[in-house]
Amino acid sequence: MTKRFAFQTAPSPESARRIAWLARACLLAEVQTWPKPGLVSHIDQGSHTDMTIAQFVSSAHAITPFFAQLYEAGSISAPLSRLREIGLAAERAMMDATGGINTHRGAIWALGLASAAAGRRATLGVPSACSDILRQHWGTEILATPPEEATHGGRMRRLHGAGGARIEAGWGFPTIRTVGVSALRQGRALRPGDPEAARVQCCMALIATLIDTNLLYRGGWKGLRFAQRHARHFLENGGVGQEAWRQEAAVIHSDFVKHRLSPGGAADGLALSLFLDRLDPAPPQQEAHRIADRINIQELDNGANSSDFSRPDLCGDDCGILRR
Numbered sequence: 001m002t003k004r005f006a007f008q009t010a011p012s013p014e015s016a017r018r019i020a021w022l023a024r025a026c027l028l029a030e031v032q033t034w035p036k037p038g039l040v041s042h043i044d045q046g047s048h049t050d051m052t053i054a055q056f057v058s059s060a061h062a063i064t065p066f067f068a069q070l071y072e073a074g075s076i077s078a079p080l081s082r083l084r085e086i087g088l089a090a091e092r093a094m095m096d097a098t099g100g101i102n103t104h105r106g107a108i109w110a111l112g113l114a115s116a117a118a119g120r121r122a123t124l125g126v127p128s129a130c131s132d133i134l135r136q137h138w139g140t141e142i143l144a145t146p147p148e149e150a151t152h153g154g155r156m157r158r159l160h161g162a163g164g165a166r167i168e169a170g171w172g173f174p175t176i177r178t179v180g181v182s183a184l185r186q187g188r189a190l191r192p193g194d195p196e197a198a199r200v201q202c203c204m205a206l207i208a209t210l211i212d213t214n215l216l217y218r219g220g221w222k223g224l225r226f227a228q229r230h231a232r233h234f235l236e237n238g239g240v241g242q243e244a245w246r247q248e249a250a251v252i253h254s255d256f257v258k259h260r261l262s263p264g265g266a267a268d269g270l271a272l273s274l275f276l277d278r279l280d281p282a283p284p285q286q287e288a289h290r291i292a293d294r295i296n297i298q299e300l301d302n303g304a305n306s307s308d309f310s311r312p313d314l315c316g317d318d319c320g321i322l323r324r
C-alpha cells in the first residue's frame with residue numbers, strides 16, 4: 001500500500017503560506033552566502049554593477065506571496081498557462097521592488113514550479129518527490145513551450161542549443177536533484193555546523209555541472225568552460241573540506257569578477273536545492289545528514305504566524321535555513 005502524507009484533501013491556506021516562507025528563506029539564504037563566484041552577496045556585488053543585496057532582499061519579500069498562489073494553483077492542478085500568469089505577476093512585483101532589475105526571474109520560475117508541485121502533492125497525498133510531480137504533471141507542457149525570443153536564455157538556445165532553465169524544469173530538475181541537493185548534504189557532512197560552507201559546496205557543484213545560460217551569455221563557451229574548470233578544481237581539491245576553503249573560494253570569486261562572469265543559474269539552483277532539500281525525502285543512505293524530511297511546522301512558525309508577507313519585523317529566515 002502507498003504510504004500517505006497527513007493531508008489527502010485540499011491543503012490549507014496555512015500550508016500555502018508556509019511554502020511561501022520557505023521559498024523566501026531559501027532566496028535569502030542564497031544571497032547571504034559568500035564566496036559565490038561572481039555573484040551578489042551581503043559581502044560584495046560580484047560581477048554586477050547594477051545589483052546589490054538590498055535589491056535581492058526587497059525582491060525576495062515582494063515575490064513571497066506568489067509562491068503561496070502557485071502552491072494553491074498547483075493543489076487544484078491548474079494548467080501551465082495559469083502558473084505562467086502568476087509567474088509573470090511575480091516578475092512584475094520583482095521589477096517594481098528593484099527598480100527594473102532582474103534579480104529573481106530564474107528563481108521565480110524554479111521555486112514557483114516547485115511550489116506548484118508541492119501543492120499538487122499535498123492534494124494527492126502521495127510521498128513522491130516534488131520534482132517528480134512537476135515532471136509528471138507539467139513536464140510535457142513545459143518542454144512543448146517555445147523558448148522566449150527576446151531573453152538571454154532564448155538567444156543562447158538559438159545560438160548554442162543550450163536548454164537552460166526551461167529544460168531543467170521540464171525534466172524535473174535532474175541536475176539540481178542529483179548534483180545540487182547531494183552537494184548541499186555532502187557540504188554539511190564535510191563542515192558540520194557551518195551551513196554557509198554547505199551552500200558554497202552546493203553552488204560550486206552546480207557551476208561545475210550546469211550549462212548555465214548566464215555564463216554562456218556573458219562569456220560564451222570559453223567563459224562557461226573557464227567557470228566549470230575552476231569550480232571542478234575546487235571540488236577535486238576537497239571542496240569545503242579543505243582547511244582554507246573560504247580563501248580558495250574567494251580567489252575563484254575574484255577570477256570570475258575579473259572576467260565579469262556570473263553563474264545566475266547556479267545561484268537559482270542553490271536556492272532550489274535548499275527548497276527541495278526541505279520538501280523531498282532524502283535517499284536512505286543520506287538520511288543521517290538530514291535534519292527534516294518535510295517542512296517542520298514548529299520551526300517554520302518561528303514566531304511568525306501572520307498572513308501579511310510584507311511584515312518588516314520578520315527577519316525572513318522563518319525556516320531556519322540560514323542556521324542549517
Ligand SMILES: CC(C)(COP(=O)(O)OP(=O)(O)OC[C@H]1O[C@@H](n2cnc3c(N)ncnc32)[C@H](O)[C@@H]1O)[C@@H](O)C(=O)NCCC(=O)NCCS
Nearest residue numbers: 083084087106112151153154164165168211212213264265
Ligand atoms: C523559462 C524562463 C526561465 C525564461 O526563459 P529564458 O529563456 O529567459 O531562460 P534562461 O535559460 O535564460 O534562464 C533564466 C534564468 O534561469 C537561470 N538559469 C540559467 N541557466 C540555467 C540552467 N541550466 N538551469 C537552471 N536555471 C538556469 C538563470 O538565473 C537565468 O537568469 C521563465 O522566466 C519564464 O518563462 N517565465 C515566464 C513565466 C512562467 O511561465 N512562469 C511559470 C510559473 S512560475
Ligand SMILES: Nc1ncnc2c1ncn2[C@@H]1O[C@H](COP(=O)(O)OP(=O)(O)OP(=O)(O)O)[C@@H](O)[C@H]1O
Nearest residue numbers: 031039040102103104105106107214262264267268
Ligand atoms: N546572488 C545572485 N547574484 C547574481 N545573480 C543572481 C543571484 N541569484 C540569482 N541570480 C540570477 O542571475 C541573473 C542575473 O544575471 P545577469 O545580470 O547576467 O542577467 P540579466 O539581468 O538578464 O543580464 P544583464 O544584467 O547582463 O543585462 C538573474 O536572473 C538572477 O536570477
